[in-house]
Each structure stands twice: as C-alpha cells, then as structure tokens.
Amino acid sequence: MILSTVTLLPLVFALIIALWPAEKTLRHLALGLSLIEFFVSVFMLVKFNPHTADLQMVERYTWIERFGISYFLGLDGLSLWLVMLTTFLTPIVLLGAWNAIENRVRGFLVCMMILQTAMVGTFLAMDAIFFYLFWELSLVPMYFMVGIWGGTRRIYATVKFFIFTMFGSVLMLVAIIYMMFLTQESSGTMSASLLEFYKLKIPFVGGQFLSLQTLLFFAFALAFAIKVPAFPFHTWLPDAHVEAPTPGSVILAGVMLKMGTYGFMRWVIPLFPEASEYWAWLFMSIGVIGIIYGALVAMVQPDIKKLVAYSSVSHMGYVLIGLFAFNEFGAAGSLYQMLNHGISTGALFLLVGMIYERTHSREISRYGGLAAVLPLFTIAFFVVTLSSIAVPMTNGFVGEFLILLGAFKAQVWVASIAVLGVILGAVYMLWMFKRVFFGEPGELVGDKQHPLHDLSLREIVVLAPMAVMIFWMGLAPNQFLSMSQESLRHWVEHRTNYELNIAGDASTVSGEQK
C-alpha cells in the first residue's frame, strides 16, 4: 500500500485544500500536508531493500482487462531517489514561495498537489498506459501554473510548453499501442505491462530507418528528448522557465525535466537495446551540443533567470551522455546528476525568486555590489553556484565526474568535448556572480522604492536543507548511490536482455544470484 499512498495522497490533499474553509491558513495547511507526504516517502525509503535489483513493494490490480492494462506500481533503485527528490522539493517550494503567489492561492496549491501525484506516478508506474496517464496529467497543472501565475509572456510560454510536450507524447502513445499488440503476438495475451514489454524481442535492422525497432525507438526517444529537453527540442524550456512563477520553475527544472531522462533510463534503452546502441552516437552528439550550446547561450543572457534556464539545457546534456555511455560510471553519474540538478537548479531558481521579490528585476546589469548589502544571501548563492559548477566536495562534482569517467570509457571524443562544458559552466556562473555581487553598487542597490533586506528566517529555513544536501551528497555519495547500485548494475550488465523481476515472486526467487 505504501506506493499507492505516496502516489495518491497528494490527490487527497488537493481535495482537502480545495474544500478548506479558511483562506488565511491555506499555505500552512499545504505545507503541513506536503511534509506528511515527505515523511511517508521517507518511510518508503527506509523500507527499501538495496540488495536487489528487483521491483519492490509492487502493487498490481487489473484495470482494463480487455487490453491487459493494469494499475501497476513498483519501486527499484532507478526510481527511488527521483521520488524522494519530488517529495523533498515540494515542501521547500511551498515554503519558499510563501509570498510569491498572492492571488488565487487555493488554485495554485491544488495545482501543486495534483502535479505531485502526476510526477510521483510517472516515476512509479510500471504499466505503459498507466505511465502515459501520469505523464500527460503532469502537463495540465503545470500549464495552469505558468499560465495563471506566470510573467508577462506567460500565455505564449505555457501553450508552447503544452503543445511541444504533447507532440512528443502522442507518437509515444502510438508506439505503446503497437507494442501492446506485439505482446499479444508473442505471448497470446495483450499486456501493457512494462515487464512484458522488456521480454519482447523486436527485430532490428541496422542502417535502415524504416525498420520496426528503430521507429519504435524514435517514437519513444522523441517524447523523452522533448521533455529533457535535448538540443533541437529545447526551445520551449527558456520560455516556460522564465515565465513560470518561482515555484513553477523550481518544480519544472527540479523534477519535470527528470521525467525525460528517467524515460530514457527506464524505457528507451532497456526496451530497444540494439537501436539505442546503434544510435548512441546521435544522442551523445545531442548531449554534447546541448552542453556547449546551453553554456554559450547562458553566458550572454542579460536575465538571471534565463541564464539559469539555459544552464539546465547544459546540465541535462551531461545526463544524456552518461546514459548513452552504457557503463556503470555513466549510469550512476547520470542518476546522480539528475538529483544534483534538481537540487542546485531548484535552489538557484529559489534564490532568483527571492531577489526578484525584493527588487522586481532580474536584469544582471542593474545589479552589482550586492555582497556588501546582503551577506547571507551572497553566501547562500555562492554555495549553490559552487554546486552548479561542480566544485569538488559539492554534489555537482560527483555527478559530472562519474559521467565524464563513463564517457571517456565509451567515447573519448565525446568526453573531451564535454569537459569543455565544465569550464564554460564555471565561466558563465562565476561571471554572473561577479557582476551581481561584486563591483560597483548597481542602480538597484540603495533604491528607496525597493529596500534590500537580507534573508529572513523563513528563507533561511528554505535554503538550509538545500545547502545540507549539497554537501551531504558531495561528501558521502555512497550513502545515496549504494541504494541504487544493484539496480544500476543490473541495468548496465543486462542491457541487451533487460528484464525486471518482482521481488518476492515465487517463480523468480530461485533465479536470484545473491
């Protein structure tokens, strides 16, 4: 029951919030509820058994018998930390955005809760149609969040976000339906279960685009690449991120982008091993282009939020490279980088939101000399910057190092170019840091209309867990990675004949090695 609780509890919370009588205490209520959700997920983490790659805490009920679609939730090392990331960020976002959302608070909190269900469900669903349901459902609350509470160009941004993502996912739907018929052909009964999909042997012809596995591969990969977003499909991201309200940006960057890379990890690579291997060069190149292009574009942004948004494109490029390196370092690094990016970029968006609340401006050129006026804020920003540019001892270093290690083992040329991204990352972040915090006091410093005051207690409480995580994950990566190690090893070693067993299933226990 624990997975259902984690997934569906926010939906219940959304209902409670919608019916809560007192307008004044809505924020307190939502924060409290999201903390309950976090503790439930901690309980799930405690119960998780790290010594097996099998699917745990499985819940499976037939939903649509005719097509073999089931309500199917399961947890393994690949999804564990992403669920934790989601439940960890939500209370932080709610507290961090205490004053960012001023009107229609109730609607906003309801959207947040529905979104949480959709995200957790995406990570836990093990049935293709059930997965698709959450995947598409996540669009709706985010669409409203950007569209109602966003900036000036919010409507353009939100419609673009919706259409782009939907375009990718409908082709995936056709591919899913096709694969359901393949399961019927091979086993006699139709099934939408991912475990059945893994068992399929889909014929692959190298060099021929119009062959079955290649087409299915691209139908899935397109959907996930748009979500990541990989290089040519990234154009919705700066718009959506910049126009979204702070909590929307944090969730979008922190969790929703991971739905794309998780998709590659869980669906694309194990389902289509030959095609993935054949087209690895393409996705490696896309990753490398994303790293360099994102960093270069970030460098010239006059707007802090846009800079952070483009840095996401760059960081997510690493994740793609790590995944398509097909070795343990790359895979572990990618998983770690997903978490890092969620924390560091989430924190950056929160910090940008905090300074925006004070000055109502995000233009780098209007800042300068903030360090003297806002010491605490400067320290917090500096810590997060360190994480973002992957300085050793922070979490960012571990992820990028592992990915580059994996990439060197797989493709030296890819790694050599990707290393440039590390330097470029340091350049744009530190340069921005210099312009905002040092030098001559900018026009916004000492502006009577927008008095600058340092971090409040609430903001410190918001940022403290992020800072703790940055160093904790940087100093003791094994505590986190060991939980996923078995799953990652299984993922790498059995890439060409990937199958997942359900833990405790009588028919599979005997086959276990350990």
Place this chain on the structure above:
Amino acid sequence: MNSYFTLLDIIRVSPLIILFLSSLIPITIKVLRGNQEQSPEATLIQGLGGILAAALLTMTVRAVAVDPASASVFSGALTIDGLTFWTWMLVLLSAATALTMMYDNPATNGDQFSELTFLTLSSVLGMLILAAATDLVIVFIGLETMSLALYLMIAMSHEQKLSKEAAFKYFVLGSFASAIFLYGISFLFGTAGSTSIPEIMALTGQLIVTNRLFVFGIALVMLGFCFKVSIAPFHAWTPDVYQGAPTPHTALMATAVKATCFAAFLRIILTKSLVGSESLFNFLQWLAVITMLVGNVAAIVQNNFKRMLAYSSIAHSGYLLVGVITAGVSDHTAFGTGGVMFYLLGYSLMSLGAFAIVSLMEKNETTSVQIDGLAGYARKRPLMALCLTVFLLSMAGVPPTIGFFGKFYLFASAVGEGLIWLTVWGVLNSVISAYYYLRPIVVMYMQDGDAEEATHPMHATRMAILAAAFLVVALGILSGPIFTVVERAM
C-alpha cells in the same frame, strides 16, 4: 408469407411506438386548450417522460425479447442488435439533454415549445429507425424523418436571420445528400437485386470485384453518409448550420444525429466492400486524413465559440472515420465498431457539456458567444469554468478523461488492423487540436474580463453540465468494463 409481422415484432419496436405516442401529447394538449401553450415545465416533463419510457422499454426489450440469433424485426427491415441498442441509448440520452437545454435557452423556450418538443421527439424517432434499419429503403425513411424534423426545428428559432439561413442551407444540402444516397441505392438494387443490407452483404464479396456499377452504387451510398456526418470535402454546411441553429439544436445535431449516421454508416461498411475494393479503401483513408486536417486547422482561426466547436466536430468525424474504416477491414468487426461506439459515447458527453455552457452564456436569442467573451469566467463561475475545462481537455484527449480513452480504443483497433499511418495522422491531429482547445481555457483563467451569462438561472442546464463533467471523468477512469460491454454487444 401470409402474415407480415407478429406480436413479437410489435414488442420489439415498442420503444418507437411509445416515443411516437408521447410526442403527440404536448401538441394535443395545446389543441385541446384552444391553441394555448401549457406551462413549459409540463411540456418538458412530458417530453422527458417519453424519452425515459422509450429508454426503459429499450432496455427491457433487450433483456427479454431479443435473442442474438434472430434480432430482426418486420422480415429484416429493422434489426435490434447490440449496435442498435447502444445507438438508441446514446440518442435518447443526448435528446434528453438537448431537450432540457431547449427548455432553458432563450432562442427556443417560451411560445411554441410544445411544437418544438413534438418535432424533437419526431426527429429522435427518425434517428431510432435509422439506427436500427437494415434495409436501405428503411434507412432512407429514417434519414428523412430525422432530417425533416430538424429543418423545421432550426427554422423555428426565435432568432430571425442566421437560423433561417442555417435551416435553408441544411435543407438544400441535406436533400442533395439524400439524392446522392438514393441514387446509390438504385445502383445497389439494380446489381444485387435487393435493398436488404444482409442480402447485399452476402453478394458483396463477389460483386465488388466483378461489377463496377455495384462499386459505384456503394460509393455513392457512402458519400451520402459522408455528407451527413460532415466528412471533408462535404463538410461545408456544418459550420454555418451549427453556428446558425439554436445551441440546443446544435448539441442535438453534433451528438445524436452524428451518432445515428455513424451507426448507419457502420452497417454499410460492415458489408466488407472495403476488403474487396482497394480504391474505395484508399479513398476513405484520404477522406479521414483530410477531414481531420480541415477540421482542426480551420478551428484554430475561429473566434466564435460555436463555430470553433463546429469545426472541432468535423475533426472528430475524421477520427471516427478511422474507426469506421477499421471496422470495415477488420475480421473481428466488434473491435472497430466497439471503438466507434465508445468514442461516440465520449464525444457526445463532452459535446453536450460544451454546448450547454455556450447555451448558458446566451443572454437572448441573438447573442453570439465569442471565445474572447469567456474572459474572467473562471472568477465569476469557478465550477462551470472547471467543467468547461474538463470538456475541452477531454476533446483534446488528455487522460484520464473519456476523450483520451475513446481515442485510445479507436486508435488501438486501428493499429491492430495495421492502419498505422492513419493512426499517426490521427494523433498528430490531436496535437493540433490541443492548440485551439486550450484557447478558451487560457481566456477563462488567464485573462481578466467580464464574462456574461444569461440572466435567468438555468438550473436544469447547469445540472446537465455537472452530470456530463462527472461522467466524462468517471467513465474515463472506469472505461475498461464499459468498453468490454459495448464491444461484446457488437
């Protein structure tokens, strides 16, 4: 052949009889009262009572008096099978909702409401005949009964200009389509020697290859239906008629009429003429693609909400045609027909809801609801705005609404028959459609304005909207068993 019908036949068509009798009640009362309109509530109750009685009888007949082996009535003129049953239920549901809207809508309430109720029930009677007909001549009779009543209903609107144009346009083009249909029947009769669909079906496999006149005839019959369900390029009447007709009538045309015509279309397609004729098969596929594109692309540029919904209705006909083609080429016909039927159920629920919202916003008979006029609606009427959002997202095919599962079943059966490129066209079109379905939501929630509603409260319509929105979500989540029941019935 000394007796043409038995008591069993009469029992089986008893829903038709009861509907006909109850349609007479309001106008008879009006005549007896010396041409004085009785209270509209009483008329509404009589109309809804007739529909409810017909629905209950349909269910009873299905449970008691029909065995699957011989479901035919009047020597094969009508057939009360699963397809008939589900279409009847759908038509009666849509008609009940539309009648409720007529009671509230300024263009249709007030004087002459009893005549309108009579015409509505007569039109529904025509639909029921059409949905059950398995003889081409009876198909034609059903089609004309339905259409003639509709022409009059539209022309009766209190609105003076657009509705008259709509009625005339619908009449001229509808008659044109009927003529084409009749012309097609004559060829079929000439080549197959019968107008009974089962008998034609038995000969199709042979005639479709050897006899070009037969192919010509069946193509013309199909074109007649393409007119009626607004398949491009025969769709040109749809936007004007949907926009000009009073909104409740539009709701009736978009749901009940469309469902019936598709049911009859299915009966023609199930003759398996597509299997024998490659060119007919390709032709229909192209029509489906063109229809989806025309409907969706044209809907993007509309500012009038009803006109946008009209184009979206054309696009939905395109999706449905994919299902019809699937049923036409499939060996397990139940798969395709079940998909079409379920989609029609979903589409009817969301269309009824969306048109009911339009009806709510009409202050008087000349109001035309613009999309920009929805600005600020979410603040003014949060619940209604939420319902409209549900309907629009369902039309766009966002899970877990019934619109998503309708598309899923439809496209799943198409993929199962190997119509993959057609499916890809279908899903890409639903992305295009998302663009214009999002627009009213954007306007409602994200723009400030002063959305206007009709001054009288319209409780009945509001109830219908809430029920439809609930069903769109609930039947979406619980779609599995329902689809199985529908499919087994086919």
